[in-house]
Amino acid sequence: MFFLLFVFCAASAASSDTEGSVGVCEENISSFTQWNETAHASSVNGTCVENAEPELLPLPRAYCERDGSWNIAHGCVCKAGFQISDGGCQKCPPTHFSGRNATSCIPSCLPRSIANSDRTKCECENGFYRLDDDNGAPCYGVPSDVQNLRAVKIGPTDVELEWTRPVDDGGLSELKYLVHCDSGPCGLFNKVREERAFISGLSPDTNYVFRVDAINQVSAQHSFHPGDGMIVSVRTGVARGANNQNEAALANHLLTSGIVVMMFLLTN
Known part of the structure; x- marks a missing residue:
């Protein structure tokens, strides 16, 4: 009986130790x-x-x-700028970057962008912009100046301008154009999509300077400076009525001068 009691106690002690460990x-x-x-x-x-x-x-x-x-x-x-390595988080090497919770660093940034100092994202180079805030989105530039700006038709109160697309569209093929009048009261014209603009409501026999800027979807993020864009100087034609008035005034002047000369000769 004593032997059985001893075994029970030992088993009870072992059970207690196991429970404590688990x-x-x-x-x-x-x-x-x-x-x-x-x-x-x-x-x-x-x-x-x-x-x-x-x-x-x-x-x-x-x-x-x-x-x-x-x-x-x-x-x-x-963290952003680090990648998983040997069970821990290791900083991305130079020219590489990563976002938060990245398994590996991206080898290089897209064209026109560079990794920032923390290697957490690619930032657009100076003068280039993204369409959205996505870190992996490409960067675009603003268009260069339009080419071959010229006046193809000139009237007393209207002018028709034509030009060709910029050599560099900034990476975005969809372009619009702003037509400015840098002299006279014609102001700023609406955006046009084609490489031509018809401008009316001008004053006859007046000098005008027109400027055309090409813009794309990132141009709003770019600061334009005075003098940007291609310019052309135009002098509007003389109104037809003004020519008739000038001719009549000249004839009247000649007639008056002739009468004065004849009277002078007769009196002498």
Whole structure:
């Protein structure tokens, strides 16, 4: 009887030791997070490893199960500018970049863009712009000046201009044109899509300077400077009525002069 009691106690002691070992979650590093030893059936905050940040704010969170296993709700991810390497987060090499939670760095930026100093994104070079805020989107430039701007028809109150497309469209084929009048009261004209513009309401026998700017979808992000664009100087024609009036005035002047001369001769 005494022997049986001794065996029961030993078994009871072994069972207690096993339960105590299983009831603890051991220190562990997973999901780029340091989890400290924790008692079972409890939640705990973790600490992100170097160059990592919480996947969800405010802190990484896990639950220690009764069997001693970790149940991770959300851990950490590599910061932007870093990639996964040897179980940790390693900074991208020069000319490479990465976004947040990237498995690897992108080898190079798209044309007309360069990696920033933190290697977190590609930034457009000076004078180039994106259509949206997407870090991987291409960068475009503004168009160069139009070519061969000329006046093909000139009237007393209207002018027709023509030109050819810019040599460089900035990478965007869809262009519009702004026609300005740098002299006189004609002001700014509407955007036109074709390489021609008809301008009316001008004053006869007047000098005008017209300027044409090509624009595309990123031109709104670019600051134009005075003198940009191609210009052409035009003098409008003389109104037909004005010619008749001038001819009549000249004839009247000649007639009056002739009468005066004849009277002078007769009196002498």
